[in-house]
Amino acid sequence: MNEAGLKIGDVIKEEWMNIFKDKRLLAMLVLVPLLYSAMFAYLYSNHNVKEMNTVLFDQDNSQLSRQIVQSFDQSESFKVTNLVYSESEIEQAIALGEAKVGIIIPSDFSARLKRGESPSVLTMIDGSNMMISNLATRSANEIISTIGMGASVEQLQQQGLRSEEITKVFSPIPFSYRVLYNPTFDYSVFLVYGLIGTALQQVLLLGIALTVTRDKELGIWGRFSKWREQPWKIAYAKCAPYFLIGVLNTFVAYLVGIYAVQLPFRGQVLPFLLLTFSFAFALIGLGYLVSLFSENQLASTQLAMLIAVPSFLLSGFTWPFDAMPTLLSTIGHALPLTYFLDGVREIFLKGNGFVTIWKDLVALLLMGLVTFFLAMIVTTLKRYWEKKESGKVSSSNAV
Numbered sequence: 001m002n003e004a005g006l007k008i009g010d011v012i013k014e015e016w017m018n019i020f021k022d023k024r025l026l027a028m029l030v031l032v033p034l035l036y037s038a039m040f041a042y043l044y045s046n047h048n049v050k051e052m053n054t055v056l057f058d059q060d061n062s063q064l065s066r067q068i069v070q071s072f073d074q075s076e077s078f079k080v081t082n083l084v085y086s087e088s089e090i091e092q093a094i095a096l097g098e099a100k101v102g103i104i105i106p107s108d109f110s111a112r113l114k115r116g117e118s119p120s121v122l123t124m125i126d127g128s129n130m131m132i133s134n135l136a137t138r139s140a141n142e143i144i145s146t147i148g149m150g151a152s153v154e155q156l157q158q159q160g161l162r163s164e165e166i167t168k169v170f171s172p173i174p175f176s177y178r179v180l181y182n183p184t185f186d187y188s189v190f191l192v193y194g195l196i197g198t199a200l201q202q203v204l205l206l207g208i209a210l211t212v213t214r215d216k217e218l219g220i221w222g223r224f225s226k227w228r229e230q231p232w233k234i235a236y237a238k239c240a241p242y243f244l245i246g247v248l249n250t251f252v253a254y255l256v257g258i259y260a261v262q263l264p265f266r267g268q269v270l271p272f273l274l275l276t277f278s279f280a281f282a283l284i285g286l287g288y289l290v291s292l293f294s295e296n297q298l299a300s301t302q303l304a305m306l307i308a309v310p311s312f313l314l315s316g317f318t319w320p321f322d323a324m325p326t327l328l329s330t331i332g333h334a335l336p337l338t339y340f341l342d343g344v345r346e347i348f349l350k351g352n353g354f355v356t357i358w359k360d361l362v363a364l365l366l367m368g369l370v371t372f373f374l375a376m377i378v379t380t381l382k383r384y385w386e387k388k389e390s391g392k393v394s395s396s397n398a399v
Contacts, residue, residue: 049135057084058105060107071147075143077136100125121144122176123176123177125137128181188263193254193257196254198308204280208288209294211291213299217296235376243281246279247277247280266349271354278364283336285369285370285372290304292382316329317342339359
């Protein structure tokens with residue numbers, strides 16, 4: 001149809017036909033939004049974080065203090081995992097991730113209440129995750145206030161006061177808390193590091209995912225035929241530049257966060273360096289494997305984005321794994337970003353080192369090794385099928 005006879009309706013009809021012909025595009029437009037919407041709704045289906053690991057230091061060991069311990073253990077928000085004997089043990093448990101909350105009941109707590117004093121119960125909270133710190137503060141306050149009301153009412157009733165008189169003189173147990181690592185509840189401290197990691201993942205994953213498909217579209221992928229016996233050479237040659245770029249980008253991005261935005265850095269450089277290397281290695285392995293299964297850059301981009309888009313929400317950075325459905329928690333633990341952001345939180349916010357991030361390093365290195373191993377298998381199999389197809393063509397020509 002020439003330009004003069006071109007009609008808007010014809011172009012619209014043609015575009016609809018193109019959409020329905022391209023099954024991958026149709027799925028991206030229709031199914032992916034539905035899939036992500038269902039996944040996000042499923043992610044938050046538990047509504048609240050439940051059974052946060054809690055340690056208690058009971059210096060009073062009275063009937064009332066044991067009632068407080070029991071109330072925390074019976075609450076759906078807390079799960080008492082250990083009774084400790086010093087404040088430093090609580091701080092260590094929170095620093096190592098063994099507990100999210102610590103409760104300290106002071107000595108002579110019950111006796112001081114009976115004397116009309118107002119001793120406070122101290123709640124120590126892991127502030128490296130805002131969801132946990134906000135919920136823990138609110139829930140602990142509710143429990144202590146409820147117990148304090150019951151204890152005060154009972155005491156005043158024993159003194160012969162009526163209900164209306166009790167209401168006038170009632171004094172609850174004071175609630176005090178200490179938020180570790182983020183005492184001001186600064187949302188930027190919690191969120192920015194995660195967003196930086198997400199952006200770095202998307203850029204690097206997309207860049208490496210296009211490396212093979214670009215050569216396929218240009219018709220120059222066949223130049224590696226001499227290396228098909230040693231597929232590691234292809235992977236190394238194609239991935240080495242992206243690895244260096246990924247490491248450099250990560251350092252620059254987090255330096256900007258530290259010096260330009262004044263975000264905290266309480267750890268050491270060497271653990272972060274190893275974490276960065278491991279993260280780049282895992283992402284490049286995943287991106288390279290994706291590119292081998294894609295015939296063009298568009299398909300490669302779509303696959304990379306399908307992996308990258310939900311990663312931040314499923315990484316456990318914003319919404320804890322303890323509150324996720326099991327299926328989504330399993331998916332989240334299969335993503336490189338999960339382990340990188342966990343390491344970033346441990347190093348930057350908590351000041352921890354190898355003792356707490358070694359599992360993250362191992363997980364990232366294993367992801368990289370597995371994906372590169374699969375890529376070697378795919379490359380070898382493709383070479384085998386190409387040889388087989390070329391053999392069939394030669395036989396048919398001979399006939």
